[in-house]
Amino acid sequence: MAGTLPPKGLDAQGYIEREGSLGRVPHAFRPVVAAARDGLVGVFGARLHSAYLYGSIPRGTARVGHSDLDLLVALREEPADADREAVRALGDALDKEFPQIDGVGALLYGRARLLSDLETYDLGWFVACLCTPLLGDDLAEYLPRYRPDSLLARETNGDLALLLPRWRERIAAAGDTEEALRPLTRFMSRHLVRTGFTLVMPRWQGWTSDLREMAEVFGAYYPQRAAQLLRAAEYGSQPVGDPHVLRSYVDDLGPWLAEEYARVHGVKAPRPD
Incomplete structure (x- = not known):
């Protein structure tokens, strides 16, 4: 496939x-x-x-x-x-x-x-x-020219595990108002879709910035998570203010993606900040 x-x-x-x-x-x-x-x-x-x-x-x-x-x-x-x-x-x-x-x-x-x-x-x-x-x-x-390889994958998105605790804090601070949650949903949805795509990018050997296409490429390699990333791609373009969506990101999809990413590509080099 x-x-x-x-x-x-x-x-x-x-x-x-x-x-x-x-x-x-x-x-x-x-x-x-x-x-x-x-x-x-x-x-x-x-x-x-x-x-x-x-x-x-x-x-x-x-x-x-x-x-x-x-x-x-x-x-x-x-x-x-x-x-x-x-x-x-x-x-x-x-x-x-x-x-x-x-x-x-x-x-x-x-x-x-x-x-x-x-x-x-x-x-x-x-x-x-x-x-x-x-x-x-x-x-x-x-700057050099870049190939869609594992080094690029690791250094662009190999820090999701570090980000998740901060995301939980931001969700808690936002409360349950749609006005506060929609921007978080858009941001986190896009980040997870791009992370899912770069996870498989070296195998696919290509590049796209289209969120839906990113999710479809990911789903070809991880069909058990395909529906989740496709929904995230939709919310990245048309965000909702549903706290349940954000909690599913930090409690389920995000932790799984961070663990799989580290297993496949390793962890991003630490930054001073």
Whole structure:
């Protein structure tokens, strides 16, 4: 069954192709992207090294009123708490101004960390393969090319066991309101689907960022868990505010996936934070 799913997302040499481009940004989202670009320059000025889009907007698959704006920002030095607060405030302002988007997610790092040896197969890969340049010099020029192998699988998602206790804390702190639970469901659903996919990625020998396709690829290798990951893929696009869904993630699917991941690929190298 697994062999019936054709690999994709690789170039002729078997390296993961960079996905997304500014040319693919749907027309409805171009004002949002322009405002984000101007806002980042206004907030950080000369301290900004580069900025990137990732997710459905640069892939051209965003849905008006449902998709979020995803940004990665690289500063010339390591960011401080004030920088993180500033980028959160910018995201909140963009979310209020543009009804086309449903939230803003912004990752903020220093250039040195993104290019560090420790992050070569995690954040470095993320920049080089999943991010679309928006501002500044592209850090991908300093990074290697990547294959869908076990090293990449381990260093991208081999830390789920460490994340689960934090997820439980976030679920407990959120209470039972749908408004608080929906963003958690979207985030955790997407993370579990991507972890399930990268678990089997070296065997499938391909790459995709489509949540449903990720779940289908995973299900070909783990049919006993296929239905769970397909539901998670649905909730990753259309989240619900059901606490039972989140508890099933941290009590059942998540622990199983973390254990199987460690068995197959090992555990991600420890990070300082």
